[in-house]
Amino acid sequence: MTLPIPEFKFTPKLYDGERQVTWCPGCGDYGIIAAVKQALAQLQIPPHAAFFVSGIGCGSKLPDYLKANGYLGLHGRSLPIAQGVKLASHNLKVIATVGDGDAYGIGAGHFIHALRRNSDFTMIVEDNKVYALTKGQYSPTSTRGWVSSTTPDGAIEIEFNPVVMAIAGGATFVARTFSGDPKHMAATFAKAIAHKGFALVDVLQACVIYNHVNTVEWYRPRVYKLDDDANYNPRDYTAAMQKAHEWGDHIPLGVLYVDERPTYEEQVKSLATTPLVKQALTYRKETWDEFRAAFM
Amino acid sequence: MTLPIPEFKFTPKLYDGERQVTWCPGCGDYGIIAAVKQALAQLQIPPHAAFFVSGIGCGSKLPDYLKANGYLGLHGRSLPIAQGVKLASHNLKVIATVGDGDAYGIGAGHFIHALRRNSDFTMIVEDNKVYALTKGQYSPTSTRGWVSSTTPDGAIEIEFNPVVMAIAGGATFVARTFSGDPKHMAATFAKAIAHKGFALVDVLQACVIYNHVNTVEWYRPRVYKLDDDANYNPRDYTAAMQKAHEWGDHIPLGVLYVDERPTYEEQVKSLATTPLVKQALTYRKETWDEFRAAFM
Amino acid sequence: MVTNNMTIKIGGEAGQGMDTSGAGFARALVRAGLHIFANSDFMSRIRGGYNFYQLRVGAKPVYAPDDQTHLVLAFSQDAIDLHLDELVPGGAIIHDTNLQVDANALAQRHIQSFAFPFEAKALEIGRAAGMDPKHAKQMLNTAQLGATAAITGFPFERIADVINQNFGKKKGSAVAEANLAVARWAFDEAQKYASQFDWKLIPPADGVNRMILNGNQAIGLGAIAAGCKFISAYPMTPGTTVIEFMTAQAKRFNLVTKQTEDELAAILFAIGAGQIGVRAMTATSGGGFALMVEALGMAGMTETPVVIVDSQRPGPSTGMPTRTGQGDLLFLLHASQDEFPRVVLAPGGVESCYADTARAFNLAEKYQCPVLVLTEGYQAFAVRSVGVEEMPFEQFEIDRGKMLTEAELDALQPGTYKRYALSADGVSPRALPGHPNAVYTSTSDEHTESGRMEDEDPANRVAQHAKRMQKIETLKTEMRMPEWYGPQNAAITLMGWGATRYAIREAVDLLNAQGVRANALHFIDIYPLDENRLAQELAKAKWLVDIEGNYTAQLAQVIRVYTGRAPDQKFLKYDGRPFTGAEIARWIAANVNTKPAKGKSAKVTKSAKVTKGAKVKLVKVKLAKGVKVKAAKATKVAKAKN
Amino acid sequence: MVTNNMTIKIGGEAGQGMDTSGAGFARALVRAGLHIFANSDFMSRIRGGYNFYQLRVGAKPVYAPDDQTHLVLAFSQDAIDLHLDELVPGGAIIHDTNLQVDANALAQRHIQSFAFPFEAKALEIGRAAGMDPKHAKQMLNTAQLGATAAITGFPFERIADVINQNFGKKKGSAVAEANLAVARWAFDEAQKYASQFDWKLIPPADGVNRMILNGNQAIGLGAIAAGCKFISAYPMTPGTTVIEFMTAQAKRFNLVTKQTEDELAAILFAIGAGQIGVRAMTATSGGGFALMVEALGMAGMTETPVVIVDSQRPGPSTGMPTRTGQGDLLFLLHASQDEFPRVVLAPGGVESCYADTARAFNLAEKYQCPVLVLTEGYQAFAVRSVGVEEMPFEQFEIDRGKMLTEAELDALQPGTYKRYALSADGVSPRALPGHPNAVYTSTSDEHTESGRMEDEDPANRVAQHAKRMQKIETLKTEMRMPEWYGPQNAAITLMGWGATRYAIREAVDLLNAQGVRANALHFIDIYPLDENRLAQELAKAKWLVDIEGNYTAQLAQVIRVYTGRAPDQKFLKYDGRPFTGAEIARWIAANVNTKPAKGKSAKVTKSAKVTKGAKVKLVKVKLAKGVKVKAAKATKVAKAKN
Numbered sequence A, B: 001m002t003l004p005i006p007e008f009k010f011t012p013k014l015y016d017g018e019r020q021v022t023w024c025p026g027c028g029d030y031g032i033i034a035a036v037k038q039a040l041a042q043l044q045i046p047p048h049a050a051f052f053v054s055g056i057g058c059g060s061k062l063p064d065y066l067k068a069n070g071y072l073g074l075h076g077r078s079l080p081i082a083q084g085v086k087l088a089s090h091n092l093k094v095i096a097t098v099g100d101g102d103a104y105g106i107g108a109g110h111f112i113h114a115l116r117r118n119s120d121f122t123m124i125v126e127d128n129k130v131y132a133l134t135k136g137q138y139s140p141t142s143t144r145g146w147v148s149s150t151t152p153d154g155a156i157e158i159e160f161n162p163v164v165m166a167i168a169g170g171a172t173f174v175a176r177t178f179s180g181d182p183k184h185m186a187a188t189f190a191k192a193i194a195h196k197g198f199a200l201v202d203v204l205q206a207c208v209i210y211n212h213v214n215t216v217e218w219y220r221p222r223v224y225k226l227d228d229d230a231n232y233n234p235r236d237y238t239a240a241m242q243k244a245h246e247w248g249d250h251i252p253l254g255v256l257y258v259d260e261r262p263t264y265e266e267q268v269k270s271l272a273t274t275p276l277v278k279q280a281l282t283y284r285k286e287t288w289d290e291f292r293a294a295f296m
Numbered sequence C, D: 001m002v003t004n005n006m007t008i009k010i011g012g013e014a015g016q017g018m019d020t021s022g023a024g025f026a027r028a029l030v031r032a033g034l035h036i037f038a039n040s041d042f043m044s045r046i047r048g049g050y051n052f053y054q055l056r057v058g059a060k061p062v063y064a065p066d067d068q069t070h071l072v073l074a075f076s077q078d079a080i081d082l083h084l085d086e087l088v089p090g091g092a093i094i095h096d097t098n099l100q101v102d103a104n105a106l107a108q109r110h111i112q113s114f115a116f117p118f119e120a121k122a123l124e125i126g127r128a129a130g131m132d133p134k135h136a137k138q139m140l141n142t143a144q145l146g147a148t149a150a151i152t153g154f155p156f157e158r159i160a161d162v163i164n165q166n167f168g169k170k171k172g173s174a175v176a177e178a179n180l181a182v183a184r185w186a187f188d189e190a191q192k193y194a195s196q197f198d199w200k201l202i203p204p205a206d207g208v209n210r211m212i213l214n215g216n217q218a219i220g221l222g223a224i225a226a227g228c229k230f231i232s233a234y235p236m237t238p239g240t241t242v243i244e245f246m247t248a249q250a251k252r253f254n255l256v257t258k259q260t261e262d263e264l265a266a267i268l269f270a271i272g273a274g275q276i277g278v279r280a281m282t283a284t285s286g287g288g289f290a291l292m293v294e295a296l297g298m299a300g301m302t303e304t305p306v307v308i309v310d311s312q313r314p315g316p317s318t319g320m321p322t323r324t325g326q327g328d329l330l331f332l333l334h335a336s337q338d339e340f341p342r343v344v345l346a347p348g349g350v351e352s353c354y355a356d357t358a359r360a361f362n363l364a365e366k367y368q369c370p371v372l373v374l375t376e377g378y379q380a381f382a383v384r385s386v387g388v389e390e391m392p393f394e395q396f397e398i399d400r401g402k403m404l405t406e407a408e409l410d411a412l413q414p415g416t417y418k419r420y421a422l423s424a425d426g427v428s429p430r431a432l433p434g435h436p437n438a439v440y441t442s443t444s445d446e447h448t449e450s451g452r453m454e455d456e457d458p459a460n461r462v463a464q465h466a467k468r469m470q471k472i473e474t475l476k477t478e479m480r481m482p483e484w485y486g487p488q489n490a491a492i493t494l495m496g497w498g499a500t501r502y503a504i505r506e507a508v509d510l511l512n513a514q515g516v517r518a519n520a521l522h523f524i525d526i527y528p529l530d531e532n533r534l535a536q537e538l539a540k541a542k543w544l545v546d547i548e549g550n551y552t553a554q555l556a557q558v559i560r561v562y563t564g565r566a567p568d569q570k571f572l573k574y575d576g577r578p579f580t581g582a583e584i585a586r587w588i589a590a591n592v593n594t595k596p597a598k599g600k601s602a603k604v605t606k607s608a609k610v611t612k613g614a615k616v617k618l619v620k621v622k623l624a625k626g627v628k629v630k631a632a633k634a635t636k637v638a639k640a641k642n
């Protein structure tokens, strides 16, 4: 990073990857990736200063289609990797892009603990309420009673409500947006990325192949924007919790909750000065002398 | 189970195991195991009709000291085992007894999903807010700033609040009790075991070796009993959430929240008649004929 | 003219329904008394990308794909471009008039092309029936089938039957009738080419209808036949269809099936159920199995029966999700800390998937330990017509081993039961929890005979550990030696395991037909095996060629540990594609001295030992002939399309 | 009289502070220029249960425990009962007058007992100093040390120094003075026995002070010296103390250490940091490693350096948490689906824990792959006095392999960098993320040279997989052959790995002293190794005896796969206790024909081949002599006490 950051204004096109996208025509993920690029451009984050982490699933392919640093890891395991990356180089803008199964199903444990930690990164969940890449099994966010190849009589579990759990668990930024609204997505992603601390954006994502209920058409009349409500205060925990429970005929979009708490990295003493990756790997003689004395 | 269940009244002593207990003198787990026996006796559940599942940790040794069926499994993995047991034999009274690290740390993912499932079993957490068996590292319920061998500068994460998360996540019975109050523990355990569905009891447990802050003396003046408050309605989600957040000078004990929802097992069609373990392993010719035809 | 022995490839874009029309045709052939084997080649994405369905038909059972194609049904330009090279002289491509064929290339290779205005006609008939163009276009499938029936001489009624059945209750509807009309039209049109095409499909007079099952369905069937009542799993290709199949059968057989939050939970649920006495299983692929490793050891320690299916795909890590390979053997053999008895079975073929999975449940309960069933993507998805006589599932005998009966339990002195009693064979009599006379605990810590924690006592430790490990010795008496196929005293023995079974058999037949005396030694039971008996079997192999779908020759490593014997040559393949018999036979012909001086062993053609590097090259070169070129094309095509 | 060569055992109940007083005495001895080796034996519980601390002292470096004891400091009755048998004739027990000794038993074995009213005196002096009885009683420790110094002729001032240091800033306080007074009193009292006791501890004139470190601390030190800045771990005995040590050193060296939510996260955090370019590690035991298996393969696939320490304990599953064993070798070698390069190192001894862990970080970056460091409970906890010359940590040379420099990165044409470029040695030049000219992705799917997902193309697959696997060949040129110890051309070669290194060396010395020509072949680098060079080394062994802390002879299996060579005999132990040199020498004497006819190899005494069953018995019999009896007692005692 000895080169100066170029001064031209980054455009969304700059983040185009060289790969052919393999999502189905009509998939909500197309809109999501476009909005991600938009947000990066808006925040003027150059590709080399961003680090994307993802899991396995349709949505998790996102970083493969992007020009930016990325690590496409394991199903459900993106958050610990993201936090390792952040601790190693806390100036990188770290963004996890994963599916609902990844985030809240197999990844639930890591999610819960990430909320408590407040590491400074963004988690964008492409929440299509279904396991798409494995061909349509129910997911934790599938509506109760959801019929799939593994739940022919309908899913018995009640849904996992990501925004409720995130707020309850200690997230400092919780938002929801919708793959049918490119502008709202881009704006929400930008806010999340700009937030200092752990930011969750749950994206209501259309899967045209496996989710024939929660379609763009289904969402469109139901969603409304909190951003339009001047009275809504996302810093009010109780109000946020109430909104977070809203679902069905009225589905709030926007920033549901914001809190301020020092980030994890800010509180790690060894990171006070330089990012870890830039620190020297060797030590002065005095340091070793002190060490030796302590064990003699 | 062809023998008739003996008619004498079971006493707590009946559940005494033959093993020498290895907990430290003064450990809160002594009170917990006594209260468990008390509750079993109160509900007149014979040892062979109970099935204990635990993990690894000081608290998780509990079933080893009990006369009752038990499976002492892996650290953090008791809940899926308990649910497998329950699906296999849904007449068994299944009780998981685990530590806070086990339950909410490494086991957080299973915990979150158990809440959604409402399998009919009880989870008793011996919550000493520390990793005791491994000699005192901080746990998810350790107070923020907790100093331990892995957090010499104090834990950075905010605490995991088990009762808030359980209510938010869909538990149908959420209670808290205290290892310094044998009667309250026994009564609470009995209610939890009698509850139809997933029941969480978080026990504030004294660890005399590694937790010198949250001691019996610390808790005693702080805890108060919801059971004493005639106005408190544990079926009121909002009220319960409010109480669940209470901590510090005033710590509510008792049943914080109750909800009714069919249990998981009740909704599994194949379990409508006989427990799975009692079902025939072979099928009638007609069943096979039908099957064969479907693939021809 | 060749009757009832051919391979058809149906290729196009994912979503065009090649699978459906292929499966329909296969159904019709099997009902007509023919044998089929079919597999598909698809990409790890939901829509788009080039896929194909490959159908081999035989008068006798067929067990593996062929790499010669006689007929291509092209749904897209790629299908023509990619499969042209595979067609035998005299073979044909059936395609829509709107696709391009290079007449020169065809002529050079003596290949014919039969073009029809499928799409136009489908749209026309569809419009008349009131269908929208999208649905009308889908009748391309039906049209292709009609044309295929005509040129292969297959009776139209057989096709009509399947179309009607597919429409089920909607039989007779305008759409159903439109489909029949399209098929009929194509059948009539194609009649004119029938005499030009040499491969015929003629229903035999004494034809018997058979089931069509893929490997994963057969695994599910084996489980059900063995009394498995419980499966918990988390979706992972190519293991997912096991739980999906069992879920679809849950009502019929009163099963409990559970999609869990992750694979850790999947195996734990199954162990919980197994501890209670329910025959229970889980199914996954290597990455999911990786998450089960800790619990696997727990089952080993608590001696809880559980059956785990690992359907392999190429790795490491996520690897190539929809492809195949044999890279997990050593992983499964050694997964989890320290040592405990386990069984590893690697079925080969649909009937073996059935039978060896069923057997797995008996072994798991008789030896109170985890049993691992190792299959792979290719076998998970490939279907075969299989007679009930090959899988007599109604007669499967359940053996629960040393399980205490109710009467024995009733007779027990309360408090005396020892779940982990020492015993000569290592197996302790097992009481299912729930009886008042046998209340006990199991623990993942080292434990006493009563199942209580005992983390200190060395004598107890040695006794319990040796007891558990003794089960391995006992198991060896029951585990099966590898099977021989082909002539005795062969100059070359092909050694393999699992799903390559029939490709290797086919190679043996091909080689012997070419005058090369080859046979095969194939492993289904892999661990544990009796070392001495195994060494005797291996001693019969003069020149041992190891054939595996991995890089490091994992079976060969296992065999060397067992017996000291190392293979003389290895044909290792790790491109994610299944072996074919012809491919193996070609490799042998090219790399093994197949005509050794009398009394001597086969010798490598060039050097005495195939070095690692050279081996890699050999594989590459082989690939280059068939797959590599195609692959390069496929990539290009995919790019152009997206 | 024996000078500076003895073993002291300090035994009592957990919580009585044997560790502290033992460590204090050890500190004093090392400051006086003597060498020590010390280990403890403790139970998996927090309070109660019989524990002991075992301290071996030498004029020259001592590397392993002895199984002869010269002096027992008994803090409880168990200590007397359990260690009496281990005392050599002329040895002694120091104990409080309120404990019982069987005078007959002593006399029979020529053992002395020196009794003092420790407790009474400690209470008396404590009371005078205003201490409560509980704290006063703890001065038993100091009293024992005083007495020990007296009878061994060790200068009192050395003890006083350590006591003073322990009190740090509270030096001179009433409590500190009381402790000194108690020690002085005991020292004076015990003088009268000094002439009766033959073993003396005399500070040498030219004594040099050394560090005292246990194996896990040495591992942490190795990591720090190698530039490891990051450890993420989840507590698990006996791996926990690695992160605890590094956390304690975090301020000094500016490290980041993180206790994560579980082991899955632990390795993932480390891989995340490693991907960025921070040298990172995790440490655990087998059960925790089981949870890292999926991510291990991911690191293999994405070629991310990471160092993983597995501190073994007996399993399977939870097993015996505070005990030791060598059961995880094959698990680590094969963990995770399919195949990828990894390195397995098993350090032997404190200095090797340091050096080989440091080396692990170089290997991880040079070969861009996971490196596994395999230690075990015994070695994790055992401490040794070790000179800086044995672990020159200030001079360790960091080698980051093919890492692009800033200048090289600046010179790159943007968009041309290929993270997974094909290369002859399999290693691709590595750019750390963050430079504008080298923006790239890594993926756990099969991928192109640029790191993009490529789940289909077989040619790309073969190229990338072969590239990765080629690193194994490259690694072999750098990996070290097993080391020889003892005379060349020995009749018997003892083969072992990891932590048994010095016990085996001691056995070699004992055997040679008894006239048995034995040597040792010891493995620290285990995988990958050059098969040919290894075969040459093994060819030097005439009669190979495999010595391992597991049931199935795992190293022997690895060696057989490498070379075909199988050991002639095996001494396997799986009771959770470490080997001692004397124990090995005894086993050899009893089970190997140590005087073979000239020119012939050693032969087993009774049968030509030790069968599995027989082997188990042998181990049992051996145990019976020492440990078994004690264990039975220990159990009884523990019961009586609770």
Ligand SMILES: Cc1ncc(C[n+]2csc(CCOP(=O)(O)OP(=O)(O)O)c2C)c(N)n1
Binding pocket: A056, A057, A058, A059, A060, A074, A075, A098, A099, A100, A101, A102, A103, A126, A128, A130, A131, A132, A133, A134, A139, C234, C235, C236, C237, C263, C287, C288, C291, C318
């Ligand atoms: C450990 C593991 N288990 C299972 C899988 C198989 N798998 C791949 S994607 C996926 C679920 C995808 O669902 P989601 O995360 O919601 O993403 P989507 O495809 O819907 O975008 C699963 C189960 C895997 N890759 N790894």
Ligand SMILES: Cc1ncc(C[n+]2csc(CCOP(=O)(O)OP(=O)(O)O)c2C)c(N)n1
Binding pocket: B056, B057, B058, B059, B060, B074, B075, B098, B099, B100, B101, B102, B103, B126, B128, B130, B131, B132, B133, B134, B139, D234, D235, D236, D237, D263, D287, D288, D291, D318
């Ligand atoms: C997979 C795994 N990781 C780590 C451990 C080590 N371990 C045993 S108990 C324990 C934590 C105990 O804390 P908690 O669950 O709160 O129980 P407590 O001892 O406090 O009762 C840990 C980390 C283990 N047994 N298994």
Ligand code: SF4
Binding pocket: A022, A023, A024, A026, A027, A028, A029, A058, A059, A128, A132, A133, A206, A207, A208, A209, A210, C046, C047
């Ligand atoms: S299956 Fe659904 S989520 Fe996946 S690419 Fe297609 S539309 Fe998108």
Ligand code: SF4
Binding pocket: B022, B023, B024, B026, B027, B028, B029, B058, B059, B128, B132, B133, B206, B207, B208, B209, B210, D046, D047
């Ligand atoms: S360490 Fe704490 S939790 Fe464990 S037994 Fe002792 S007092 Fe109880």
Ligand SMILES: [Mg+2]
Binding pocket: A057, A099, A100, A101, A126, A127, A128, A129, A130, A131, A132, A139
């Ligand atoms: Mg999804």
Ligand SMILES: [Mg+2]
Binding pocket: B057, B099, B100, B101, B126, B127, B128, B129, B130, B131, B132, B139
């Ligand atoms: Mg705890």
